[in-house]
Amino acid sequence: MRILLVEDDAALAEGIAKALRAEHFAVDIAANGEDGAHLGDTGSYDVAVLDLGLPIKSGITVLEEWRAAGRALPVLILTARDGWSEKVAGFRAGADDYLTKPFRVEELVMRLRALVRRATGHAAARIVCGPVTFDAQTGQVELDGLPLRLTALEWRVLSTLMLRKGVVVDRLDLLDHVYEGDADPDSNSLEVIVGRLRKKIGAALIETVRGRGYRVVEG
Secondary structure: OEEEEEOOOHHHHHHHHHHHHHOOOEEEEEOOHHHHHHHHHHOOOOEEEEOOOOOOOOHHHHHHHHHHOOOOOOEEEEEOOOOHHHHHHHHHHOOOEEEEOOOOHHHHHHHHHHHHHHHOOOOOOEEEEOOEEEEOOOOOEEEOOEEOOOOHHHHHHHHHHHHOOOOOEEHHHHHHHHOOOOOOOOOOHHHHHHHHHHHHHOHHHEEEEOOOEEEEOOO
16 A cells, blocks of 8 residues: 655654554655645555645645546545634545544554545455455454465555455556655566465465456455
């Protein structure tokens, strides 16, 4: 899962990004509204965390522009503005959730996972494919009922495929959801990650669709 974090407080942004990366999320940071709007328009993100009091362009303006352009990207507003009028303005602009500072990172993570789960059309948190179970609310992966240890990149690939169970995920789209914006992955890196996953969960569960990408199947 790849997150766009638009926050002008550098220390706070780095702290949030560090906590999210510890949960295996890929995170891109924008320090002002203009850069955030551009990344949201051009990048492939699962969810955005958007501050309201941004320099150059306000968070509300960024959100309104995304919605006017038809961007369905789930957006969580994260701000110190806790007044009812600010919350109403945020939701009217198209926000999907709203969290006020100060906050607990654990709550932020749970809210983001819920937004991604709903955006991909899953009512229940637990997604099952053969012997593999992915809990979209906790992020835990199980194999035959036992916790499965994965690297951050393995988790991002598998969670992306599980959230789109049965659907072919384009190779470039999968790369966009696995690596952060400043990464320069080797052309074969995705194949290497998929190969490691197949050894851990069974080769039959991840199908290669030639010329298109990958999908998880019941096996």
